Amino acid sequence: MYERVVELAKIRSDVLDGVKQATEAQHAKGKLTARERIALLVDEGSFREVEQLRRHRATGFGLEAKRPYTDGVVTGWGTVEGRTVFVYAHDFRIFGGALGEAHATKIHKIMDMAIAAGAPLVSLNDGAGARIQEGVSALAGYGGIFQRNTRASGVIPQISVMLGPCAGGAAYSPALTDFVFMVRETSQMFITGPDVVKAVTGEEITQNGLGGADVHAQTSGVAHFAYDDEETCIAEVRYLLSMLPANNRENPPAAACDDPADRRCERLLEIVPLDGSRPYDVRTVVEEIVDDGDHMEVHEQWATSVVTTLARLDGRVVGIVASQPQSLAGVLDIEASEKAARFVQMCDAFNIPLVTLVDVPGFLPGVDQEHGGIIRHGAKLLYAYCNATVPRVQVILRKAYGGAYIVMDSRSIGTDVSFAWPSNEIAVMGAEGAAGVVFRRRIQAADDPEAMREQLVKEYKAELMHPYYAAERGLVDDVIDPADTRSALIAALVMLRTKHADLPTRKHGNPPM
Numbered sequence: 001m002y003e004r005v006v007e008l009a010k011i012r013s014d015v016l017d018g019v020k021q022a023t024e025a026q027h028a029k030g031k032l033t034a035r036e037r038i039a040l041l042v043d044e045g046s047f048r049e050v051e052q053l054r055r056h057r058a059t060g061f062g063l064e065a066k067r068p069y070t071d072g073v074v075t076g077w078g079t080v081e082g083r084t085v086f087v088y089a090h091d092f093r094i095f096g097g098a099l100g101e102a103h104a105t106k107i108h109k110i111m112d113m114a115i116a117a118g119a120p121l122v123s124l125n126d127g128a129g130a131r132i133q134e135g136v137s138a139l140a141g142y143g144g145i146f147q148r149n150t151r152a153s154g155v156i157p158q159i160s161v162m163l164g165p166c167a168g169g170a171a172y173s174p175a176l177t178d179f180v181f182m183v184r185e186t187s188q189m190f191i192t193g194p195d196v197v198k199a200v201t202g203e204e205i206t207q208n209g210l211g212g213a214d215v216h217a218q219t220s221g222v223a224h225f226a227y228d229d230e231e232t233c234i235a236e237v238r239y240l241l242s243m244l245p246a247n248n249r250e251n252p253p254a255a256a257c258d259d260p261a262d263r264r265c266e267r268l269l270e271i272v273p274l275d276g277s278r279p280y281d282v283r284t285v286v287e288e289i290v291d292d293g294d295h296m297e298v299h300e301q302w303a304t305s306v307v308t309t310l311a312r313l314d315g316r317v318v319g320i321v322a323s324q325p326q327s328l329a330g331v332l333d334i335e336a337s338e339k340a341a342r343f344v345q346m347c348d349a350f351n352i353p354l355v356t357l358v359d360v361p362g363f364l365p366g367v368d369q370e371h372g373g374i375i376r377h378g379a380k381l382l383y384a385y386c387n388a389t390v391p392r393v394q395v396i397l398r399k400a401y402g403g404a405y406i407v408m409d410s411r412s413i414g415t416d417v418s419f420a421w422p423s424n425e426i427a428v429m430g431a432e433g434a435a436g437v438v439f440r441r442r443i444q445a446a447d448d449p450e451a452m453r454e455q456l457v458k459e460y461k462a463e464l465m466h467p468y469y470a471a472e473r474g475l476v477d478d479v480i481d482p483a484d485t486r487s488a489l490i491a492a493l494v495m496l497r498t499k500h501a502d503l504p505t506r507k508h509g510n511p512p513m
Contacts, residue, residue, distance in 0.1 A: 015052055015069045022093035031164060031186055032230050034074045034089035037124045040234040041087060042078030049076040050110060056102040061133040068094050071102040072127075075110040077119070080241045083253070086114035089124035092164055097127030099170070100134045104141025111148040118247035120157040122237060125174065125187075126164030142169050149176035154349035157244045161237055162187035162223070163230055165207070175222065178346055179240065179298070182213035182223045183233050189216060189223075214301075221302040221335060240296060243310045243317050244350060251351050257315035259291045261490045268482040272359075274423050276399045276430075279325045282307055282357060285397070286320055289313070289486045295320070298343060303335035304328075305364075308343035310352070314490045319347035322357035323397075323408070332404050333364035334377040344384035353391040353493055356409040359398045361430065379512040382407045386414060387509060391496035393489055396420040396476065401429050411475055416499065417492040419485070420476040422467045431461045 026033055032040070038047055056071050058064070072094035077086045088110050090097035099107075114121040130138035152158055153176065160174035162182045166189045174180045174189065182189070190211035197203055197210065209215065216223035227233040245252045265288045272280055286309060287293040295311035304327040309320050321340050323330035332340075347354050363369070363378055385392070385407070394415040400408070405426060409415045420426070428434065435457045436443070446452035470476045480488050 011053065011069065026093055029186065031092070031126070033093065034091040034124065034126070037163065037230065037234060038074060038076075038078070038087060038089055040231060041122060041124070041237060042080055042085065043082065047076055047078035047087075049074065050113070051075060051106050054102055054106055056100050056134075058100060058134050058137075070094065071100060071106065072097055073099075073103050073106050075106045077110075077113070077117075080238050083241070083246060084117065084119040085122055085241060086110055086117070086119055087122045087124065090127035090164070092126045092128075095128075095131060097164065098129060098131040099127060099138050099141050100131035101137040101141055103131070104138070104144060107141075108144045108148060111145070111152065114156055115148070115152050118156060118249065120159065120241060120244065120246060121152065122159045122161065122241075123173070123177070124161050124163055125166050125170075127170065128165060129168045129170045139169070142173070145173050146176060149173055153178075154248060156247045157241070157350065159237060159240065161233065162189060162213075163233075167191070167193055179225070180216070180223045181225045181227070181233050181237060182216060183230055184213040184226060184228050186230075188212055217299075218301040221299060221339065224298050226301070236296075240310075243296065248349055248351065252317035254317075255312060255315045257291050257312065259314075261314045262487045264483040265289060265486050266483050268485060272397055272421075272423065272482070276361075276425060279329065281326045282322045282324050282330075282359065285357060286311065286322060289489065290318075290320075291315065299339050303333070303339040305331055305333060306336040306340050308340060313355075313486070313493060316493065317352055318355050318493070319343060319352045320355045320357065321408070323359040325359050325398075328364065329361050330359050330399075331361055331364040332378060332381070332407065333369060334372050334374050337374070337377045337381045337407075341380040341384040344381070344388055348384070348388040348390050351390060353496065354388060354393070354409065355489060356392070356394045356415070358394060358396045358400050358405065358408045360401065360404040360408055361399050362402045362404045376512045378403070378407060382413065383509070383511045385409045387503070387511075388414075389499075389501035389503065391493055391499050392416050393492050393496075394418040395485060395489070396424040396426060398423050398425060399430075400424065400426045416496055418476040419488055420467070420470060420479050421482050421485075422479055424467055424470065424476075424479070425465050426470040426475065427465050431457045431465055434464075435460050
């Protein structure tokens with residue numbers, strides 16, 4: 001028995017050490033090894049590896065002579081701040097991290113374990129796609145991953161961390177998960193690579209230009225977060241996990257809070273101009289309201305006319321959707337609607353209360369928007385809010401016009417509590433546009449049309465757009481001092497902690513796609 005234990009120790013040592021030359025090549029690219037990445041992700045000494053001694057059984061093309069342990073993927077579980085997390089990490093040093101039958105089976109197993117245990121799953125992706133030598137068996141392995149991604153969706157948090165190439169069908173697994181992190185220069189995602197693009201279209205483009213971190217964080221919206229190095233990226237994954245529940249049956253973890261719940265936010269009176277045409281950065285409003293000004297913005301660089309961020313109020317996690325007047329005046333367009341809808345659905349799936357800060361002039365007009373399907377895409381956000389059963393609180397900061405006001409979690413679609421600042425303007429459209437429609441003939445017939453227009457605009461504002469018009473009709477619950485926004489939100493969310501809402505019995509809805 002002693003001899004067998006010594007033999008086992010030797011095998012494990014060889015597995016952990018890896019091939020020195022391959023490790024050096026990985027480091028030369030500015031990349032960490034799979035085990036170094038896992039060590040950064042989980043608490044020290046907590047990782048328990050699964051199937052470390054697994055080897056492939058494939059033959060042909062010289063594979064039978066090369067059967068390394070782990071088969072190019074490290075799988076197991078550990079803890080992040082004491083909470084269980086499952087993880088798999090492609091090992092680029094072995095077969096370039098390419099997926100074969102044994103490799104896929106290991107991933108399937110750890111995904112099944114995560115679902116059964118009700119704990120988050122983190123994938124550290126750095127692989128060259130399917131192992132071509134194993135043929136269709138490798139493709140079937142991807143199918144098993146996609147099926148489990150879908151089965152786990154909304155059940156456990158799934159986080160994909162892109163730390164190298166991810167091409168072809170392999171890119172669909174991250175797209176099925178809740179969050180995608182990328183590292184600039186070293187990670188890329190695309191369905192067809194630059195060579196195929198050139199052969200088919202004649203376009204020449206680099207890997208990073210086609211599917212790099214900034215492309216997916218700013219243009220496509222595939223990546224939720226992008227960072228300059230792996231260490232920062234993985235540290236942010238740990239922070240995100242601290243904001244998420246283990247599964248859909250639990251609430252997000254609460255944290256101790258030294259920021260007083262009744263703290264007045266006097267700066268809000270200065271941050272937001274009374275003039276609805278003047279821009280401001282809504283992030284400063286968020287930072288003033290939330291605990292210690294700390295929040296984690298999701299999709300920060302994509303669809304910037306709306307801000308989606310995770311934060312805490314009185315130590316409890318909330319998801320905030322906020323119009324961003326600094327970008328396109330805060331309008332809702334195709335991408336902003338998709339971004340906010342996806343965020344609302346994620347929060348609802350994982351029991352995260354929603355706070356919506358509204359300063360929206362409407363949906364973005366234009367031929368491109370209409371032809372691009374703004375009706376269908378805008379309906380995604382409407383569907384997401386209407387379908388959400390978590391506590392929902394709306395705060396109208398300034399403008400709330402037309403259909404965009406309804407979509408941004410108004411009382412009519414089910415928000416639980418609606419507050420408004422004294423600067424609120426809730427209307428079908430802006431006063432200038434409304435006056436031009438309602439009083440068109442009077443303006444045209446006037447001796448001085450411009451003076452008549454100004455007079456009628458003032459009358460319209462005074463009668464239908466004064467700060468208390470909506471409150472008088474029960475469309476908002478209260479008009480509050482902006483400085484009391486933090487305390488009002490916390491009080492409302494405390495009241496809503498025991499909220500219980502049932503959806504109709506059905507297999508699933510049929511949301512607009």
